[in-house]
Amino acid sequence: RKEVEQDPGPFNVPEGATVAFNCTYSNSASQSFFWYRQDCRKEPKLLMSVYSSGNEDGRFTAQLNRASQYISLLIRDSKLSDSATYLCVVPSPGGYNKLIFGAGTRLAVHP
Amino acid sequence: DAGITQSPRHKVTETGTPVTLRCHQTENHRYMYWYRQDPGHGLRLIHYSYGVKDTDKGEVSDGYSVSRSKTEDFLLTLESATSSQTSVYFCAISAGKGDRELFFGEGSRLTVL
Numbered sequence: 001r002k003e004v005e006q007d008p009g010p011f012n013v014p015e016g017a018t019v020a021f022n023c024t025y026s027n028s029a030s031q032s033f034f035w036y037r038q039d040c041r042k043e044p045k046l047l048m049s050v051y052s053s054g055n056e057d058g059r060f061t062a063q064l065n066r067a068s069q070y071i072s073l074l075i076r077d078s079k080l081s082d083s084a085t086y087l088c089v090v091p092s093p094g095g096y097n098k099l100i101f102g103a104g105t106r107l108a109v110h111p
Numbered sequence: 112d113a114g115i116t117q118s119p120r121h122k123v124t125e126t127g128t129p130v131t132l133r134c135h136q137t138e139n140h141r142y143m144y145w146y147r148q149d150p151g152h153g154l155r156l157i158h159y160s161y162g163v164k165d166t167d168k169g170e171v172s173d174g175y176s177v178s179r180s181k182t183e184d185f186l187l188t189l190e191s192a193t194s195s196q197t198s199v200y201f202c203a204i205s206a207g208k209g210d211r212e213l214f215f216g217e218g219s220r221l222t223v224l
Contacts, residue, residue, distance in 0.1 A: 004153075032211055043201055043215035044154070049208065087153065091211070098169065099213060101146075103153035 006102040023088030024070045034089040117216040130189040134202030142205040143185040147198040192223040
């Protein structure tokens with residue numbers, strides 16, 4: 001099993017839709033998780049941090065399922081500007097400050 | 112804005128030539144990182160630093176060396192560039208809770224012919 005796995009997509013959704021991405025991880029000892037957003041040809045930017053069971057920020061909700069070892073990102077009321085690649089990130093078992101990035105899930109929101 | 116700048120932003124070079132990428136930060140962060148990003152692989156850690164002159168290898172460190180002689184600068188060197196090192200390179204610092212939230216520079220796009 002890869003350390004971090006994501007469905008590459010693309011997820012094509014209309015404006016206003018609700019969309020959810022899952023990310024599975026292999027290190028059961030992981031305590032913190034992150035979602036980053038990356039626009040085409042730009043740097044990744046931190047979207048949300050998850051330190052307990054979940055986190056909510058406006059239209060974005062991240063949830064953690066430790067038993068099944070996955071985290072999800074839910075986007076409600078999708079906007080055109082949400083079109084991007086969403087990267088799931090988990091700590092590496094190899095070191096405190098090492099993080100492992102998933103390859104990303106691409107979201108395309110259309111009018 | 113995490114105050115991270117990378118240089119050069121774009122570079123084309125030939126196989127066998129040395130290349131150095133520079134990452135500069137203005138906010139005195141302890142941890143700095145170099146990642147490369149390739150299609151289908153996501154970001155992979157090359158090297159990281161946890162202080163001046165303190166560095167360690169990441170998962171794809173072969174063919175790369177780093178140096179950190181000052182807190183604000185973290186240099187990535189390709190001693191003899193190969194075509195497999197054509198990639199986008201991102202520098203990052205960590206901050207936030209437990210120093211685990213990464214903030215990236217704008218990236219350096221390197222092409223090795």
